[in-house]
Amino acid sequence: MGSVPQRPMKVVFAGTPEFAAVALRALHAAGFEIPLVLTQPDRPAGRGLQLQPSAVKAFALAHGIPVAQPLSLRMDAKDLQRAQEAKDAHALLLATDYDVMVVAAYGLILPRSTLDIKPCINIHGSLLPRWRGAAPIHRAIEAGDHETGVTIMQMEEGLDTGPMLLIERTPIGPHDTTALVHDRLAALGGEMVVKVLQRMAQGQVDxxxxxxxxxTYAAKIAKEEATLDFTQPASELDRKIRAFNPFPGAHGTVDGTVIKLWGAELLDGSSDVPAGQVLAADAQHGIVIACGRGTLRLTALQKPGGKRLPAAEFIKGFPLDGLRFA
Known part of the structure; x- marks a missing residue:
């Protein structure tokens, strides 16, 4: 007699932004059955502040996958609406036929009541236990880490404390931004979670x-962190500019105008002028700024209401000679 074909694992997916949507696309392409997607409620976005679905919801709807968007999964929430939505979501999960829940950048805490229904695994964008928490990519770049990666782990009630199922590494280059590393880790996470689930189906995961x-803990990024202090060393400012690209966007104030700084290069040498002083702002030298230690060449800038521009284009409309960044 021939062997009985193994049915695909049924995966409930919980996630919200593009990082999660990449993993959802990978699971769908790999043939996993996805009976339900959980994602955050639609948020206002754009100039008109129209409600916009998350990247995960958009993919699910386009592929006929049922979507639930509870405000909370905590049935003991003090807010009555949140508590009721959590109870409804819990009942929905109990009524759904699935084998495992995959979680990626969902944005809601999974309580014990959810974790106890079926196994839950998480795609986390760091080399655990380094950078547990909300902003692992930003914090790794800001700290000057030379590598990062993705950890697939079992979920438990602690913050990113569960046992690891698979971990893979990737370098952080000297010019890498959060945007670039995010895209690499999202693709890597999608590949890895498919691999882990395939191994789980065969009972081969340790x-x-x-x-x-x-x-270490990767605290959520606060917008005020993106205000640069030019008395800091140039190397730290360079890391912050890269870490806060694309969000929240590092910035300094010059001549009363807040300027977003999207790219920079470290330069050799130092200067005895006050930190933040513009040392050069021309086509030959670019925009060179004195820092607390060392100097920095700004390569991409943006004024309020304007476009992100290369330095040579920026100074045509916003001369910086003799000015100082605060």
């Missing part, structure tokens, strides 16, 4: 506890 040493 869960390895996270090391007890090397734990």
């Amino acid at each position: 869960a390895v506890p996270q090391p007890e040493t090397g734990v």
